[in-house]
Amino acid sequence: MNESIQIKKDIEPARIYGKHAHIQRYKKISMFLIAVGAFIFFLVHVGIKIASPLPLFFLCFGTVTAGALLYFYQQYREAPAGIRHNNLFKTPLMSGGFPGWIIAIVLTWFYIVLYWFPQFIENWIALCDPLSMAIRNKPADHWFFYGTLYTFAILIMGIRMLIKYRHNRYQIIRTSSLMFFQLCFAFLIPAFLVLLNQPEYYFSYLWPLKYDYLFPAKIHSLFKSGGLGYFMVFWTIAASFIAVPLLTYLFGKRWYCSWVCGCGGLAETLGDPFRQLSSKRLRAWQFERYSIHSVLVFVIVTTLLLWINSLTSGAVLGSFSRSFARTYGFLIGAIWAGVVGVGFYPLMGNRVWCRFGCPLAAILGIIQKYFSRFRITTNGDQCMSCGNCSTYCEMGIDVRWYAQRSQNIIRASCVGCGICAAVCPRGVLKLENGTIRERYDFQK
Ligand code: SF4
Ligand code: SF4
Structure with missing residues (x-):
């Protein structure tokens, strides 16, 4: 023996x-x-x-x-199945340390060059010529190069997600959905449209996230391209004003933010190693409410002004209408969504843009908070207050606070990623859809 x-x-x-x-x-x-x-x-x-x-x-x-x-x-x-975030806060790259800063600087540099100085990366752009010729029949430009990198990042890091969260069905299906929508709706279909001499159009991006899709200049140019152009305008209006409220009522904002959106796709895959860096401070939440709704007001006012200007033959903005539209694109589309939104992943977490800037997330959030069947239910008796859920909430929600009180989580910012439920060792949290009345039955 x-x-x-x-x-x-x-x-x-x-x-x-x-x-x-x-x-x-x-x-x-x-x-x-x-x-x-x-x-x-x-x-x-x-x-x-x-x-x-x-x-x-x-x-x-x-x-x-x-x-x-x-x-x-x-x-x-x-590693055995199950989510382990061992030593995460001892890894400088994932805890806002020096390597994180280096990556943030490189990403920020990349976005600045991409938006304003693409001539500096023309050799990289030319590298994508064979792929661009094959699927679009024209040489690559800097946006095609960016789309290729973006799609590669989501697919490669998506496979990482599938391996890492392989024991969790919700994460597998949701990640597969994000990879599918990016590859098909945000990369291949727009490329094939170009191949067929049709307008390059992204069916998975809705107004006001894709802010110019309801600008008069865009709509007029789509109308000029005939039947498919009319369908694209119809799609934008139907998706933005009918599908968004309806699907958010049924499933919460997760149907878009965590299953379809390309920005969410990059955040959930490439940004997954940084989700714990989102600020949980009260001031971050206060800032979030002002910033995201300000962007929403900004895009609505911009769109309305451009339409009034267009209908009055330029009486409101005159020759400034083009630069007015570009100002929104520069401040929100380039600086906020690109440079800060992705460049700051290693410093501020993976949902900087979704949390503080996305106007579509603001609309989805309002609907989710007041008119949706979605909620995260909590079984407080089982909670041992470990705080995993709060730590890994990418939207900075203090999930544990609700769990300790057995309260349903009904927050405008929750994107329904389900990571809080996935990392909970006691199975306390559950993403559910039910009647609106039951959502506020806090005490069990
Ligand atoms: S992860 Fe689960 S057990 Fe830990 S605090 Fe959150 S709800 Fe409670
Ligand atoms: S509360 Fe949970 S489901 Fe909602 S965003 Fe945070 S981690 Fe994701």
């Missing part, structure tokens, strides 16, 4: 060491592949040229993709 215990004692460390060495080998290979891909990106940037960009495209995107997937596979493969 003692002998067998001794043998086991000898074997166990060797087995663990072997497993550890195995993981380290995977890690090194994956990091090597990512480094090779990054180096080729750098070479392309400084001007390396070969006869056809196609091999370079596959080398750049292929090696980074292979390296990232191998890394995630080895990272989560050995």
Whole structure:
């Protein structure tokens, strides 16, 4: 008996060491592949040229993709199913430390170059020419390059989500939905429309998130392109004014923010490692209410003024109408949604734009708070006040406060990501749809 215990004692460390060495080998290979891909990106940037960009495209995107997937596979493969955020706040990258700042600066630089100085990345843009020619029959521009990167990021990090949250059906279906809508509705369909000489149109982006879709200039240009253009205008109006209230009444804002939207898609996949960085302070919540509703008012006033101006043949804004529309695009579309919204993931969490700036989220939030069947129910008797739910709420909601009091969570900002329920070790939280009257039956 003692002998067998001794043998086991000898074997166990060797087995663990072997497993550890195995993981380290995977890690090194994956990091090597990512480094090779990054180096080729750098070479392309400084001007390396070969006869056809196609091999370079596959080398750049292929090696980074292979390296990232191998890394995630080895990272989560050995871990038992279940969400573990071990040592998250001891990892500088994920706790707002120095590496987080570096990534934030790089992302911010990228967005500034993309919006205002795309000529500096023309070699990267040209890298996407083969793909652009294949699906659009025209060379890539900086927005196609951005769309390609964006879609790759959601797909690769989406696979990471699928592996990480593999024990949770809600997360698997929701992540798959986000990947599907990004790939099909926000990348392939707009590209095929260009191929068919139709207006480039994103069916998964609704007004007022896609603010210019109800601007007079856009509507007039869509009308000019004939039957499909009329359908696109009809789609925007029907989706924004009928589908949004109806689906939000039935399912809460999660149907859009956590299942369809491209901004939400990037936040939930690329931004997942940073969700714990969202501020839970009262002042953040107070600022959030003012900022998000101010943007909503701004876009409504801008749209109305542009329409009044258009209907009065320029009597209101005169020749300023174009620059007026551009001001909104610059301040909200470029600075807020792009530079701050994504660039600050590693500093302020993954939902900076959704929480503080998105005008569509503001509308969805108002409907969710007052006219929706959605709520998160809590079983306070089971809560042990660990605080996991509050820590990982990307919208900065103090979920534990509600759980401790057995209160339903009915908050305008909740995007229904379900992570609070997924990380709760006691199964306290449940995302549900029910009658509106029952939502406010707080005490069980
Ligand atoms: S994660 Fe669950 S147990 Fe922990 S505080 Fe939140 S509701 Fe309570
Ligand atoms: S309360 Fe839960 S479901 Fe709502 S945003 Fe926060 S983590 Fe997601």
